[in-house]
Amino acid sequence: MKLLISIARSLLLARWRQTLVAAIGVTFSITMFVALLGFMQGLNEMMDSLFLNRTPDIRLYNEIKPRAIQPVQLSPDYHSGHHFIHSIKATGRRQEIYNSMAILEALRKDERVAGVASKIVTQAFFNEGTIDITATVNGIEEQQESALFHFADYIVEGDAASLEKIPNSIILGKALAENLLVNVGEMVQLTTPEGERFQLKIVGLWQSGIQDFDKVQSFTSLATAQKLLGKTRNYVTDIQLRLKNNTVAPALAKEYGRLFNTSAQDIYSLSAEFETGSFIRSLISYAVGVTLLIVSGFGIYNILNMMIYEKMDSIAILKATGFSGRDVKRIFIFIAMSIGIFGGLAGLILGFLLSLAIDQLPFHATSLPTMKTYPVSYALFIYCIGGAFSLLSTYLAGWLPSRKASKIDPVVIIRGK
Numbered sequence: 091m092k093l094l095i096s097i098a099r100s101l102l103l104a105r106w107r108q109t110l111v112a113a114i115g116v117t118f119s120i121t122m123f124v125a126l127l128g129f130m131q132g133l134n135e136m137m138d139s140l141f142l143n144r145t146p147d148i149r150l151y152n153e154i155k156p157r158a159i160q161p162v163q164l165s166p167d168y169h170s171g172h173h174f175i176h177s178i179k180a181t182g183r184r185q186e187i188y189n190s191m192a193i194l195e196a197l198r199k200d201e202r203v204a205g206v207a208s209k210i211v212t213q214a215f216f217n218e219g220t221i222d223i224t225a226t227v228n229g230i231e232e233q234q235e236s237a238l239f240h241f242a243d244y245i246v247e248g249d250a251a252s253l254e255k256i257p258n259s260i261i262l263g264k265a266l267a268e269n270l271l272v273n274v275g276e277m278v279q280l281t282t283p284e285g286e287r288f289q290l291k292i293v294g295l296w297q298s299g300i301q302d303f304d305k306v307q308s309f310t311s312l313a314t315a316q317k318l319l320g321k322t323r324n325y326v327t328d329i330q331l332r333l334k335n336n337t338v339a340p341a342l343a344k345e346y347g348r349l350f351n352t353s354a355q356d357i358y359s360l361s362a363e364f365e366t367g368s369f370i371r372s373l374i375s376y377a378v379g380v381t382l383l384i385v386s387g388f389g390i391y392n393i394l395n396m397m398i399y400e401k402m403d404s405i406a407i408l409k410a411t412g413f414s415g416r417d418v419k420r421i422f423i424f425i426a427m428s429i430g431i432f433g434g435l436a437g438l439i440l441g442f443l444l445s446l447a448i449d450q451l452p453f454h455a456t457s458l459p460t461m462k463t464y465p466v467s468y469a470l471f472i473y474c475i476g477g478a479f480s481l482l483s484t485y486l487a488g489w490l491p492s493r494k495a496s497k498i499d500p501v502v503i504i505r506g507k
Contacts (some may be wrong), residue, residue, distance in 0.1 A: 094417055097408070098424040107500075108396070109425075113433035114140060115385075116484060120437025120476050123379035125444040127472045130375040132465035143240045145357055146207075146297070146330035147339045152185055152192070153353035190326040190363060193350050202342065207234035209328040210315040214308075215281040218270050222281065225306045226265055229315020238332045241296075248274040248294025253311045260314070261294040263304035282318050290314070379476075383483045391487040406500035415496035422495050426488020427481065434480030438473055 103109075162168050187193065197206045209231030215222035232253045236242040242250040246264060253259055260278065262270070272278050274292050281287050287347065290310070298304055310318070316325050331346075333339060339356040347354035405418055449466040 094421050095424060098421045098428070106232070112429045113436070114434030116383075116430060116480055117437040117440065118433050119379075119382040119385065120480050121440040121444060122382055123439060123479070124441025124472055124476045125448065127372075127375045127379055127475075128441070128445045128467050128469075129448055129464070130371055131469060131472065134371055135467060136461065136465040142357070142435045143243075145360055146239070147333040147336040147354045148331040148343045148346060150187065150329040150331070150350060150352045151327060151355070152187060163206070185327050186321075186325050187327065187329060187350075187352055190329065191324050193329060193352075196327075197329065197331065197346075202335070203331055205234065205238045205332040207231050207238055207330045207332075208234075208312065209330055210325065211313060211327050212315065212319060213283055214318070216266070216270055216308075217279045217281060219285075223266070225242060225263075225308055227260075227280070227315060227318065228307065228309045229312045229318075230309055231312055241406070244296050244298055245294050246297045248292070250294060252293035253309065253314075256291060256293055258288070258290050258314060259293040260290040260312065260319075261296050261309040262292055263307040264295045264297040265301055265304035266306065266308060267292070267295050269305065270282045273369060280318075284320070286318070286320070288318055360469035380479065382407045383479045388487070391491065405495055405498050409498065409500040418498070419492040419496040422492035423485070423488050426484045426492070430480050430484025433484075434477055437480065438476055441476065442468070442473070 144162075194206060194208060197203050208231060210227075212224060212227050212229075214227045216225055217223075230241070230253070232241065232250055236250055245261070248261065250261065253261060260280075262272070262278070270278060272292055274294060276292050278288050279287060279289055281394065296307065296309060297302070298307070313323070316323060319325065333342065336357060340358055343354040343356040346352070408418060408421075409415070442449055445466045445468065448464050451464050453461055453464045
């Protein structure tokens with residue numbers, strides 16, 4: 091084996107320019123593969139975080155929906171008849187969660203739950219002169235909301251903690267504040283669905299990165315929201331859960347829905363379209379990266395083919411002096427793998443450095459306040475895939491030429507000479 095390696099090394103150095111070109115091709119392919127996939131993975135994580143960071147693993151609420159069984163169906167006298175009366179609306183249905191305090195206490199004791207945050211969601215009208223702008227008021231527990239759903243990270247002006255410290259305060263979506271021509275420290279007037287008017291002090295501006303979402307969102311403390319609606323301290327419309335293991339969210343949502351007699355929504359049913367988008371973007375990145383590696387593999391294949399054609403005499407002499415076809419095949423496989431190993435290693439290093447360079451480029455967008463530089467992922471699997479593709483592509487590129495070299499008949503070559 092040591093002799094075979096020495097011969098392969100001599101063949102590599104004899105045509106070092108072509109060897110260098112092949113190695114550069116592999117290096118470039120791996121570099122672009124790592125940088126492109128790292129950037130696309132970082133972009134996927136950033137896009138998903140815009141939604142997933144603010145989305146609970148499980149949401150408990152009361153969904154307002156039509157009555158499943160119409161009153162006429164309850165009477166056995168009409169079971170066999172045609173029920174053309176089907177428009178009797180639900181009555182007595184309320185939006186708040188019944189017995190919310192006991193539910194919150196039970197959830198906090200559940201070992202599968204990492205955190206619980208209660209919430210009130212209601213509609214209101216913000217008064218701008220004679221114009222009323224419809225928006226959503228979210229009554230939140232600021233500390234829990236920031237700890238579990240990164241609420242404070244999206245505050246671009248003011249302080250999120252002021253919601254609990256300052257009574258009758260509110261945080262507006264940045265786009266909503268621009269429409270109302272108000273800023274931090276000023277007062278804003280809103281009208282509740284019951285027609286009550288309140289003056290609230292703006293203590294912060296919130297920006298999610300989704301313009302249409304920011305135009306209709308505002309946040310108050312839980313106590314302020316209960317005051318706006320004229321409700322007691324146990325009034326809650328939503329209970330948000332963060333789980334220790336969110337893979338069990340679908341099953342756990344069904345369990346909690348039955349146990350507490352509420353509607354339950356898990357994160358996977360909400361994030362399906364985001365996961366589809368991430369998968370498609372990743373698929374495109376892999377396709378481009380694999381195409382680059384295949385192109386570099388054809389380059390190695392052509393170089394080894396030319397080397398075999400030019401080294402027919404050397405191969406004939408090797409076989410005539412006792413080297414088997416398997417030995418010749420190993421020599422050229424070793425040449426191909428050497429190009430793949432050194433070119434791939436250089437590509438991984440340069441890909442990492444290029445990713446670092448991309449990660450330092452400033453990125454400022456008014457719609458993404460939390461982003462300061464371009465998003466890049468340094469996940470280990472990207473480098474493992476790049477290294478594995480490098481070895482696989484160069485091995486396949488060297489296998490056919492080496493097989494051809496192993497079948498050369500030394501007698502025919504020498505007789506031809």
